[in-house]
Amino acid sequence: MLLDRDRPEIPQPAQHLPARCAQQTITIPPDVLAKTAHKHDYPSAAWRRSCARRTGAERGFATAKDPAANDTARGWCRLMGLTPLMLFTTTLPIVRNQRILATWNTRQEEDQRRAAAGLPPKTRKRRRKTLAGLAAGPP
Numbered sequence: 001m002l003l004d005r006d007r008p009e010i011p012q013p014a015q016h017l018p019a020r021c022a023q024q025t026i027t028i029p030p031d032v033l034a035k036t037a038h039k040h041d042y043p044s045a046a047w048r049r050s051c052a053r054r055t056g057a058e059r060g061f062a063t064a065k066d067p068a069a070n071d072t073a074r075g076w077c078r079l080m081g082l083t084p085l086m087l088f089t090t091t092l093p094i095v096r097n098q099r100i101l102a103t104w105n106t107r108q109e110e111d112q113r114r115a116a117a118g119l120p121p122k123t124r125k126r127r128r129k130t131l132a133g134l135a136a137g138p139p
Contacts, residue, residue, distance in 0.1 A: 064092055069099070 040047040064070055070092055077088050111121040 060093070060096070063096055070096065 038047070040050055067073065077085055079085070079088075114121060
């Protein structure tokens with residue numbers, strides 16, 4: 001926010017600035033706009049659904065490469081050739097999906113058990129702070 005003192009100062013700016021210094025908007029050519037345009041407006045529900053798809057895809061790739069669960073590092077398959085590699089690589093998302101489904105079933109059973117006991121479903125602790133919580137908390 002603070003500028004250094006060694007910056008040059010202009011006490012009296014020129015009366016007639018060049019157009020590039022005084023314009024309010026810029027025009028972007030269509031070929032550049034096609035590369036940077038988004039399909040949906042930023043805060044819309046369609047934009048959130050689109051980003052959620054991307055998040056899910058990135059999560060899938062991350063868990064497929066996770067050495068704690070599925071290790072696809074160099075040397076993970078001792079068989080040579082395209083056929084065994086494709087077979088193992090094809091079964092990898094199947095195993096991942098089965099693991100996610102088993103975890104989801106376990107979570108659903110836990111929620112049903114808690115509901116039978118009169119308890120609310122278990123939720124994660126909120127990690128992000130709200131503005132009201134930050135304002136009320138200690139400095």
